Amino acid sequence: MRTDVQRFAVANLLRRPEAAEVGGFVVGFDPATTSPYINYATPVPGAEPADRDVSALIEAFRERGLKPRLEFAPDAAPAVEHALLRAGFTTEAVHEYMVCTPATLVAPAGHTVVETPVTDEDYTAIDAALSEAFDGEFPPSPESAARLRRTQEGGGAVRFVRASDGGCAGAAICSAPADGTAELAGVGTRPAHRGRGIAAAVTAALAATAFDRGTRSVWLEYSGEGSRRVYERIGFRPTGTRLYMSLEA
CATH class of the missing domain: 3.40.630.30 (Gcn5-related N-acetyltransferase (GNAT))
Known part of the structure; x- marks a missing residue:
C-alpha cells in the first residue's frame, strides 16, 4: 500500500x-x-x-x-x-497517512446532507470556507475556486455541507484516481460549524464516490489526534508516513 x-x-x-x-x-x-x-x-x-x-x-x-x-x-x-x-x-x-478501502468504509452516524457543487457561487463559497478552516493559510481566490471546479469536472470530486446562510459550512476534495488509488484532501470545517459531524460526512461521501467509480483505496493525511479519530471511525487506518523536504535559497 x-x-x-x-x-x-x-x-x-x-x-x-x-x-x-x-x-x-x-x-x-x-x-x-x-x-x-x-x-x-x-x-x-x-x-x-x-x-x-x-x-x-x-x-x-x-x-x-x-x-x-x-x-x-x-x-x-x-x-x-x-x-x-x-x-x-x-x-x-x-x-x-491513513488508507480506507471499500471493505473498511463505515457510514457515519447522523443525517448530514452532503452536496455536490454546481454553481460558481458554490465553488467560491467552498474556497472561502476552506481558507477560513485552515486559518487563511490558503487565501481564497478565483484561481483556487477554478481549481476546485476542474477537480470536480476532471474525474475527481468535491463535496460540501451547506450552511444555513446558503454558503459552505465545510467541505473536502478527492483527486481523480491514479493507479487504483485517490487522495482525499482539504477536509475543513468553518469554526462556527465544528463538532457537528461535517468532516466525517464529507470524507465518507467522497470515499464512497471514489469506490463507486472503481477506485481500490483512498488515502489522506491527518493533522491531529482529533481528526485521526474522526477518520478511524469511518474506516481509515494508519498505514505509513509522508516526508516533506525543501531547500532554502
Whole structure:
C-alpha cells in the first residue's frame, strides 16, 4: 500500500499543466500559481538519485523562481532522503497517512446532507470556507475556486455541507484516481460549524464516490489526534508516513 501511495503521487504530478521527469524524480508545475504546495516534486518508487540528479532537480525549480520542494513516502524510495540531505535540503514535516478501502468504509452516524457543487457561487463559497478552516493559510481566490471546479469536472470530486446562510459550512476534495488509488484532501470545517459531524460526512461521501467509480483505496493525511479519530471511525487506518523536504535559497 505504501508503494501504491507513492505511485499515485507520481501519476498525480504528471497531470500538472507543466510536468517533467528529472533523473529519478517527477516535477509538477502549475504556472497559474507560485504556491509550493502545488509546485513540487516526488521520486519514482525505488529511485536512487545521484548527486547530479538532485542538482538537475534543483535547477528545474530555480529556473522558474520557485523553492525546490518534495513530498513523498520515504519507504517507497529509501535512498532519496539521504541524497536530498547531502544537497542541503531540510525536513519541513513528517505526516502519517491513513488508507480506507471499500471493505473498511463505515457510514457515519447522523443525517448530514452532503452536496455536490454546481454553481460558481458554490465553488467560491467552498474556497472561502476552506481558507477560513485552515486559518487563511490558503487565501481564497478565483484561481483556487477554478481549481476546485476542474477537480470536480476532471474525474475527481468535491463535496460540501451547506450552511444555513446558503454558503459552505465545510467541505473536502478527492483527486481523480491514479493507479487504483485517490487522495482525499482539504477536509475543513468553518469554526462556527465544528463538532457537528461535517468532516466525517464529507470524507465518507467522497470515499464512497471514489469506490463507486472503481477506485481500490483512498488515502489522506491527518493533522491531529482529533481528526485521526474522526477518520478511524469511518474506516481509515494508519498505514505509513509522508516526508516533506525543501531547500532554502
